[in-house]
Amino acid sequence: FLRGGVLWSQPLEGGAPRKLVEGETDVGIWSFDWGDDGSIVAQQSFRGLIRLRPPGMTPEELTTVDAESNEYSHHHPRVLPGGQGILLGVGVDTFWNSHIEVLDLRGPEPLRRVLIEDAYFAEYLHTGHLLAGRAGTVFAVPFDLEDMVVTGPEIPVLSNIQMNRFGNVQNYVASGNGTLVWLPEQG
Numbered sequence: 001f002l003r004g005g006v007l008w009s010q011p012l013e014g015g016a017p018r019k020l021v022e023g024e025t026d027v028g029i030w031s032f033d034w035g036d037d038g039s040i041v042a043q044q045s046f047r048g049l050i051r052l053r054p055p056g057m058t059p060e061e062l063t064t065v066d067a068e069s070n071e072y073s074h075h076h077p078r079v080l081p082g083g084q085g086i087l088l089g090v091g092v093d094t095f096w097n098s099h100i101e102v103l104d105l106r107g108p109e110p111l112r113r114v115l116i117e118d119a120y121f122a123e124y125l126h127t128g129h130l131l132a133g134r135a136g137t138v139f140a141v142p143f144d145l146e147d148m149v150v151t152g153p154e155i156p157v158l159s160n161i162q163m164n165r166f167g168n169v170q171n172y173v174a175s176g177n178g179t180l181v182w183l184p185e186q187g
Helices: none
Strands: 006-009 029-034 040-044 048-053 058-061 071-079 085-092 098-104 111-116 120-125 129-134 137-144 155-159 172-174 180-182
Touching: 006 029, 040 071, 048 071, 071 120, 085 120, 098 120, 111 129, 111 137, 120 172, 129 172, 155 180
Parallel strands: 029 071
Antiparallel strands: 029 040, 040 048, 048 058, 071 085, 085 098, 098 111, 120 129, 129 137, 137 155, 172 180
């Protein structure tokens, strides 16, 4: 869990919470996701993504924000099954402009590739789809996990989803079994 931009862990069976990373790297974490192997991928405020691997949870830089391309953030990381790729939002120019990319970790060097333009907060479903949001609507697109590519058109799933103050959809989450939870638009 996050407390004041710092990543903590709490055993389910009880016990005291503990900070996962000490020092400057642990400050300013905005979102994170757990991988199948126990590693955590985290967004640092305006600095890109890091990965923390057990047992020591030493931070490893995965991405850096490319100021020359007007990127301002890499956000909402989602580790794909098997840990071979990471979905991420890439903010460009303003808080109102974002697209979804995949960071392919299978080669000798990580490779970033755009999957969905003008979209926010991707979630992977085990049905072979990605969920993403745009303008108060959550939509699904078919996704080939092996090739890490979108394979079909967008299909609206939910509309009138509550949007954040920057005008993008972020108030939904999907579980591994496909259950979707969301905040409806305030009327």
